[in-house]
Amino acid sequence: MSSYAVGIDLGGTNLKAALVHRENGIEEITQRPTEADQGPQHVVDRIAALADELRTQAPAEIRGIGIGSPGAINWERTTVTRPPNLPGWDSVNLTSLLREQLGDVAVILENDANVAGLGSAFHGAGRSVDSFIMVTLGTGVGGAIIYNNKIFRGSTGGAAEIGHMTIDYEGPYANTGVAGAIEGYIGQKFLSDHARDRLVNYPDSLLHDLVDGDLEQLNPRILYEAASEGDEAAERILAWAGHKLGCVLGAAINLLDIRTVVVGGGVSAAGDFILEPARETLPNFVMPGLRDDVTIRQEVLGNEVSLLGAARLAFEGREAHV
Amino acid sequence: MSSYAVGIDLGGTNLKAALVHRENGIEEITQRPTEADQGPQHVVDRIAALADELRTQAPAEIRGIGIGSPGAINWERTTVTRPPNLPGWDSVNLTSLLREQLGDVAVILENDANVAGLGSAFHGAGRSVDSFIMVTLGTGVGGAIIYNNKIFRGSTGGAAEIGHMTIDYEGPYANTGVAGAIEGYIGQKFLSDHARDRLVNYPDSLLHDLVDGDLEQLNPRILYEAASEGDEAAERILAWAGHKLGCVLGAAINLLDIRTVVVGGGVSAAGDFILEPARETLPNFVMPGLRDDVTIRQEVLGNEVSLLGAARLAFEGREAHV
Numbered sequence: 001m002s003s004y005a006v007g008i009d010l011g012g013t014n015l016k017a018a019l020v021h022r023e024n025g026i027e028e029i030t031q032r033p034t035e036a037d038q039g040p041q042h043v044v045d046r047i048a049a050l051a052d053e054l055r056t057q058a059p060a061e062i063r064g065i066g067i068g069s070p071g072a073i074n075w076e077r078t079t080v081t082r083p084p085n086l087p088g089w090d091s092v093n094l095t096s097l098l099r100e101q102l103g104d105v106a107v108i109l110e111n112d113a114n115v116a117g118l119g120s121a122f123h124g125a126g127r128s129v130d131s132f133i134m135v136t137l138g139t140g141v142g143g144a145i146i147y148n149n150k151i152f153r154g155s156t157g158g159a160a161e162i163g164h165m166t167i168d169y170e171g172p173y174a175n176t177g178v179a180g181a182i183e184g185y186i187g188q189k190f191l192s193d194h195a196r197d198r199l200v201n202y203p204d205s206l207l208h209d210l211v212d213g214d215l216e217q218l219n220p221r222i223l224y225e226a227a228s229e230g231d232e233a234a235e236r237i238l239a240w241a242g243h244k245l246g247c248v249l250g251a252a253i254n255l256l257d258i259r260t261v262v263v264g265g266g267v268s269a270a271g272d273f274i275l276e277p278a279r280e281t282l283p284n285f286v287m288p289g290l291r292d293d294v295t296i297r298q299e300v301l302g303n304e305v306s307l308l309g310a311a312r313l314a315f316e317g318r319e320a321h322v
Numbered sequence: 323m324s325s326y327a328v329g330i331d332l333g334g335t336n337l338k339a340a341l342v343h344r345e346n347g348i349e350e351i352t353q354r355p356t357e358a359d360q361g362p363q364h365v366v367d368r369i370a371a372l373a374d375e376l377r378t379q380a381p382a383e384i385r386g387i388g389i390g391s392p393g394a395i396n397w398e399r400t401t402v403t404r405p406p407n408l409p410g411w412d413s414v415n416l417t418s419l420l421r422e423q424l425g426d427v428a429v430i431l432e433n434d435a436n437v438a439g440l441g442s443a444f445h446g447a448g449r450s451v452d453s454f455i456m457v458t459l460g461t462g463v464g465g466a467i468i469y470n471n472k473i474f475r476g477s478t479g480g481a482a483e484i485g486h487m488t489i490d491y492e493g494p495y496a497n498t499g500v501a502g503a504i505e506g507y508i509g510q511k512f513l514s515d516h517a518r519d520r521l522v523n524y525p526d527s528l529l530h531d532l533v534d535g536d537l538e539q540l541n542p543r544i545l546y547e548a549a550s551e552g553d554e555a556a557e558r559i560l561a562w563a564g565h566k567l568g569c570v571l572g573a574a575i576n577l578l579d580i581r582t583v584v585v586g587g588g589v590s591a592a593g594d595f596i597l598e599p600a601r602e603t604l605p606n607f608v609m610p611g612l613r614d615d616v617t618i619r620q621e622v623l624g625n626e627v628s629l630l631g632a633a634r635l636a637f638e639g640r641e642a643h644v
Contacts (some may be wrong), residue, residue: 154579257476
């Protein structure tokens with residue numbers, strides 16, 4: 001069996017791809033614009049070209065191509081439906097479209113959050129445990145459940161939608177109409193809104209300077225920057241977010257009895273400013289019998305974790321999920 | 323392989339046991355007091371006698387003995403730790419203690435909520451689906467996750483503690499110190515407390531008569547009785563409980579992508595007075611992509627489901643869990 005596979009991260013803005021060696025990790029990495037506005041077939045052509053380029057660089061025939069994609073993936077892991085940020089995509093069978101161009105090669109699709117989880121399990125912060133809950137903090141709040149080093153997919157492949165779990169049944173409505181959904185607190189837009197409102201109380205905060213007085217420019221990265229400079233407002237806002245994160249993770253741990261959490265995604269760059277308060281809150285939302293050893297770690301591999309996870313789909317085949 | 327097994331339901335008050343045929347279900351059923359106050363060894367002796375009695379009635383050697391027990395069960399499914407309602411039990415290896423008396427027979431332990439789930443999967447309301455979330459409404463709120471007809475146990479065997487999932491991070495503290503835990507709303511004691519407080523507003527409610535003016539006597543069964551008579555207060559109180567149940571089930575479905583819920587346990591006798599409001603609430607707490615086909619069913623098998631599930635542990639062996 002070949003020790004090489006191609007991993008692809010299909011994003012609304014960029015296509016990233018890597019040639020991955022089973023043990024040694026990424027050997028070659030490349031990136032180009034998705035050009036999503038030109039429709040699905042154009043994007044498929046670009047993925048095919050990218051994959052073909054990388055597989056010709058492999059010293060041996062590749063094991064297959066794994067793709068992390070936004071949107072809902074079908075049970076057979078061939079088709080993506082209505083991925084956000086990819087206009088004009090309804091249901092697209094990437095596996096068969098790519099095989100038309102690339103010939104008889106295994107092409108496996110998986111939800112991008114699940115792919116990040118798989119990558120973390122084999123190469124990242126999740127490597128030292130068999131099971132963990134992955135939370136990705138970005139525009140939205142996504143997640144993956146890794147159970148005995150496999151992706152827990154649920155009945156239809158849609159498991160781990162942590163972002164839509166409520167922490168307050170009378171809380172604010174996030175964009176999907178679920179009251180008190182965690183995404184409505186700590187999704188990038190919602191956290192930035194909260195920060196803006198709260199800054200009324202902190203007229204001297206460094207944050208005002210960092211955005212040149214235009215609070216619409218606030219984002220978690222700027223919050224982190226200010227917090228790193230010791231800005232009290234920024235620290236408190238990020239701590240507020242971490243507290244909410246701890247609440248929802250407690251609920252998830254009660255349900256799954258999986259006690260390690262790995263946090264990744266852009267917002268996680270705020271690191272311990274969010275994660276320390278989350279760690280403080282978490283045990284209070286876990287039943288006493290499951291409280292021991294609950295741990296929150298930060299994934300530090302960044303985008304690589306997605307490419308490694310995508311390639312891992314090809315290495316593991318059906319064994320990638322439970 | 324033998325088609326017979328013995329299933330045992332170890333309760334704080336009663337020991338129940340059944341001789342179960344793999345296809346035909348319960349062939350013989352028996353019950354006696356647990357006499358838990360006389361300590362673990364006495365109870366073990368009673369379980370052994372009961373199991374021995376039933377296996378001698380089987381036309382063939384039994385496949386094994388399955389036991390549903392309260393408390394935490396170890397990963398090997400041999401030992402129970404600190405079961406509530408069984409005073410003086412710290413860690414008790416039921417498998418080895420029973421084998422001392424019964425000889426070389428398979429003895430498998432599992433948490434009682436998981437056992438009810440397994441029974442439902444093979445014989446009850448869960449039979450027609452591969453995966454479902456079981457919620458048992460009783461003194462506490464317990465649960466089980468059945469995934470492809472197996473028990474999802476989590477990292478240590480403690481999964482599906484639905485009762486401790488929060489639905490309001492600033493909500494009331496249930497008995498385990500988790501703010502807003504669902505058990506703090508709809509656990510038997512908490513629901514009864516809520517009813518009592520709320521009856522101040524309903525001086526003419528039938529409930530006052532049903533408890534002879536002693537509101538300390540209120541319990542979910544009496545609420546159901548009054549609701550069945552058309553009592554508005556009782557109906558509203560049970561609907562309040564159902565609404566809360568719908569909230570937490572939404573969170574669980576988002577995490578698991580398992581869209582069928584089976585509700586069992588004593589309080590579920592209140593049936594549609596709780597379940598209809600839960601059904602109305604549920605979709606509002608599930609993300610749109612997972613909302614289709616969410617279903618809440620009532621388990622109607624009662625205690626039998628636990629005995630059938632316990633015996634099923636023996637039939638399935640290691641295949642009973644994922």
